[in-house]
Amino acid sequence: MVAPEDLDAVVSEAQSGDETAFRLLYRAQQPALLRYLRVLVGEDAEDVASEAWLQIARDLRTFSGDWDGFRGWTATIARHRAMDLLRSRRRRPQAAAPAEFLTELSAGDDTAVSALELVGTDAAVALIATLPREQAEAVMLRVVVGLDADATGRILGRRAGAVRTAAYRGLRQLAARLAQPEPPPPPEQRRSSSWSSAVTTSATAALREMR
Amino acid sequence: MTAGKGGSPMDRTTAESLLRGGHPLPAGHPLGGLLAAAQAPATERELAGEAAALAAFRAAAHSPARPRRSRWAAHLGKLLSLKVAAAAIATVGGVALAANNGSLPSVGGEADSVVPASTAPQPVQPLPDQPRPERPRPSAAATTTAPAPPPVQQLCREFSGHAGDDRERALHDDYFGELVRRAGKRDGARVERFCQGLPRPSRGSQPTWPGATSQPPRPGPDGTPGRRGGGHDRDFDHDSGGTRPDRPRPSASNGLTRR
Numbered sequence: 001m002v003a004p005e006d007l008d009a010v011v012s013e014a015q016s017g018d019e020t021a022f023r024l025l026y027r028a029q030q031p032a033l034l035r036y037l038r039v040l041v042g043e044d045a046e047d048v049a050s051e052a053w054l055q056i057a058r059d060l061r062t063f064s065g066d067w068d069g070f071r072g073w074t075a076t077i078a079r080h081r082a083m084d085l086l087r088s089r090r091r092r093p094q095a096a097a098p099a100e101f102l103t104e105l106s107a108g109d110d111t112a113v114s115a116l117e118l119v120g121t122d123a124a125v126a127l128i129a130t131l132p133r134e135q136a137e138a139v140m141l142r143v144v145v146g147l148d149a150d151a152t153g154r155i156l157g158r159r160a161g162a163v164r165t166a167a168y169r170g171l172r173q174l175a176a177r178l179a180q181p182e183p184p185p186p187p188e189q190r191r192s193s194s195w196s197s198a199v200t201t202s203a204t205a206a207l208r209e210m211r
Numbered sequence: 212m213t214a215g216k217g218g219s220p221m222d223r224t225t226a227e228s229l230l231r232g233g234h235p236l237p238a239g240h241p242l243g244g245l246l247a248a249a250q251a252p253a254t255e256r257e258l259a260g261e262a263a264a265l266a267a268f269r270a271a272a273h274s275p276a277r278p279r280r281s282r283w284a285a286h287l288g289k290l291l292s293l294k295v296a297a298a299a300i301a302t303v304g305g306v307a308l309a310a311n312n313g314s315l316p317s318v319g320g321e322a323d324s325v326v327p328a329s330t331a332p333q334p335v336q337p338l339p340d341q342p343r344p345e346r347p348r349p350s351a352a353a354t355t356t357a358p359a360p361p362p363v364q365q366l367c368r369e370f371s372g373h374a375g376d377d378r379e380r381a382l383h384d385d386y387f388g389e390l391v392r393r394a395g396k397r398d399g400a401r402v403e404r405f406c407q408g409l410p411r412p413s414r415g416s417q418p419t420w421p422g423a424t425s426q427p428p429r430p431g432p433d434g435t436p437g438r439r440g441g442g443h444d445r446d447f448d449h450d451s452g453g454t455r456p457d458r459p460r461p462s463a464s465n466g467l468t469r470r
Contacts, residue, residue, distance in 0.1 A: 022268045031253035050260050057267035124248035142230045168226040175221045178241035
């Protein structure tokens with residue numbers, strides 16, 4: 001277990017060229033970045049994360065700040081790379097990668113509904129990704145990347161109050177979707193339950209917004 | 212609005228508390244489970260890019276502090292273009308005459324260089340080590356001082372523009388011969404690793420990932436500026452302490468104890 005204040009020291013060690021320290025930073029931050037990117041670009045998240053880490057490695061010496069600052073800085077870089085990709089997708093429309101990803105979610109929706117405490121990380125992130133993008137980003141940056149409303153607002157170019165509202169609405173939607181299947185319908189009806197259709201509808205909306 | 216089989220209301224206070232990392236919901240509440248899953252420790256698959264990131268870190272450690280130099284170059288470019296502009300003031304009359312006679316083939320933007328001396332001075336002679344500005348405005352020099360990327364980086368960019376199977380096919384093209392030779396093997400993954408280890412072209416020149424090349428910066432879909440590169444990244448205020456230091460990151464502890 002490495003406490004955050006120790007990670008402050010790790011950041012400066014990595015900045016002075018310590019490879020072990022950089023490895024620690026990668027392991028501590030990559031999962032959060034990758035999950036955040038999954039919400040933004042779906043299956044391209046790994047590629048975009050790789051691009052982001054190339055830039056992080058390259059520019060680390062110019063960064064100034066502690067572990068908290070590092071988390072915000074890296075999330076900013078990751079978001080810029082994701083926006084580059086989304087722009088290029090708009091220029092060259094292609095088969096929608098996120099759709100396949102969401103198919104996994106609907107295939108696993110029985111799990112998500114019936115055993116929520118056992119829900120997998122991928123399914124959880126995929127469900128968050130079905131929110132409108134501003135809500136999904138606010139939830140991911142705050143809950144998963146661990147930033148506060150101010151830091152999240154700087155990344156998204158919004159006021160902290162707007163970030164709080166977006167995150168709140170996102171959580172409320174998630175809670176509503178998760179609560180829908182009560183009482184549990186018979187298995188054959190569950191596929192067409194309002195929960196599934198709600199997710200599908202807003203997933204389409206989210207996809208439309210992402211393009 | 213209420214939600215959850217635990218029956219707890221999802222009001223703003225509850226939401227804010229959840230977002231701050233506390234979990235006020237009853238154990239087994241769907242939303243608590245969902246958020247916990249989203250924060251779960253790292254998996255091996257998620258850390259698959261570690262070697263590539265470390266390679267980039269090593270490559271950066273062995274290269275000079277590029278971003279600062281790059282900014283320097285931009286300033287230098289501005290200074291030089293000012294000097295050129297000053298020289299242009301002195302010579303614009305003669306140049307206009309010469310250009311009219313067609314005896315100055317190297318003058319960029321011929322039509323523009325014959326403007327009367329009362330308008331903004333134009334740089335008339337590209338510096339020897341500097342690409343000629345496409346349009347001879349003094350400010351243009353600042354954006355064109357980045358040196359052209361070396362051929363290998365160029366090849367890497369084009370290689371990475373190929374998707375999947377095309378990559379292997381492309382490597383059999385003689386055009387990529389030099390790249391294969393430098394990477395040591397005609398193997399897509401090998402070449403990709405080699406390319407990732409290369410120092411990037413400096414800021415202001417083209418980025419290296421596919422799809423983002425030759426794309427002018429413009430506002431993102433949400434209205435944020437779409438600038439790429441690190442310049443805008445530094446707008447983030449690192450020292451504000453805008454994060455929650457009190458909550459240890461689950462994924463962090465996992466990654467760190469695995470060593």
